[in-house]
Amino acid sequence: MKKVYLIGGLIIILVILLARSCDFSYSKTIDWEESFNEKSNKPYGLSVFYKELALIFQDKKIRTLYHQPASYFYANSEDGYGDHIAKGTYIKIGNSNALTYDSVDELLYFAEHGNTLFISDYYFPQILVDTLGIDIDYIQNEKDSISNLVFEPKNLSEKNTKIDRSIGDYYFGVMPPSSHQVLGYADEEKTKPNFIKVPFEDGTIYLHLQPKIFTNYNILKDDNYRYVEGVLSFFPDEDIYFDSFYKYQTPYSNEAEESSDLGWFLEQRAFRWAWYLALILIFLFVIFNAKRRQRIVKVVKPLENTTVAFVKTISNLYFETQDHKNIIEKKSTYFLERIRTQYNLDTSKLDDDFIERLSLKSGVKKEKVKTLINYIDWLRNKRQYFESNLIQLNTYIEEFYSE
Secondary structure (H helix, E strand, O other), rough: OOHHHHHHHHHHHHHHHHHHHHHHHHHOOOOOOOOOOOOOOOOOOOOHHHHHHHHHHHOOOOOEEOOHHHHHHHEEEEOOEEEEOOOEEEOOOOOOOOHHHHHHHHHHHHHOOOEEEEEEEOOHHHHHHHHOOOOEEEEOOOOOOOEEEEEEOOOOOOOEEEOOOOOOEEEEEEOOOOOEEEEEOOOOOOEEEEEEEEEEOEEEEEEEEHHOOOOOHHHHOOHHHHHHHHHHHHHOOEEEEEEOOOOOOOOOOOOOOOOOOOOHHOOOOOHHHHHHHHHHHHHHHHHHOOOOOOOOOOOOOOOOOOOOOOOOOOOHHHHHHOHHHHHHHHHHHHHHHHHHHHOOOOOOOOHHHHHHHHHHHHOOHHHHHHHHHHHHHHOOOOOOOOHHHHHHHHHOOOOHHOO
């Protein structure tokens, strides 16, 4: 047993040392991919912004949608038609190309019925561009990799917000001047609008062309969070519907829900190693505890009662030899022996007096007792026996006991 524990301990130590060596040899590289994943702590993830929504919109419900908007709004309307039950502000940051045609159509329907739609991305679905009559242009940063963000309302920000690691800027080109309101620009001269407000029937649509400002890296840098607060200040104080990076392909069939995702934990290095180490330890525990800890106890089978088998064997032996006389004598002898033992009667004389007393003590009708005793007495004086005589005797005896 000590040897088993020693081996198990050595294996655990080796696993820990292996994990540590991998940790030390691991050259940590920064992933600058623009995932816009609300559960990612990477520079261009949205975990900080996602967590702050609950603090900014206090007492309001933050729903995270893991299905296409078309599927969600279908489930939150009257039989899939009519006014949406869902009311509030829908937020989509990045990855707008993942929206299906039906989803964009549902979002427009959502907005025109008194709700708010906010999308921040470098480009938008074509159906949205065509419906709102907008045009998107691009200019490359030739001097440096710095982008500027400027609000049109001066009371929102006294100084410009700068974003580094930006190779160019997207901005709105030709727009209908009457309905579209410019809220922000991508340059200090305020010639390239990148944040607009579009009244849409009874609701409002906000379009923004710099989604990187909402990422972890930029929110936590300098005072950039003030710009994000300024953008959110345009939204009404209502429930928030946040479009998740993760999308299930199954139809939506319940209220919007928060989903626990193991994948997010596995993205975190410490959690990942803790998870793998726990699985290894559980596996080792099962391996070493599956062994027997004491000697095998032999199963002692109880002695079988072979009386019935013995009787059947002897009976078959007598029957096969056609020795009917011997069997009749033994059955008669055993029957009378039981009468003597059970009822304490003398069986030397099988007369009427014996029949009377046996009937009284056994409770068997006198006619049946008389038939049985007379048949036994008749067999005693018989010289030749047949199988029918044996069967008849057995029948009388069984009738006596069944009474």
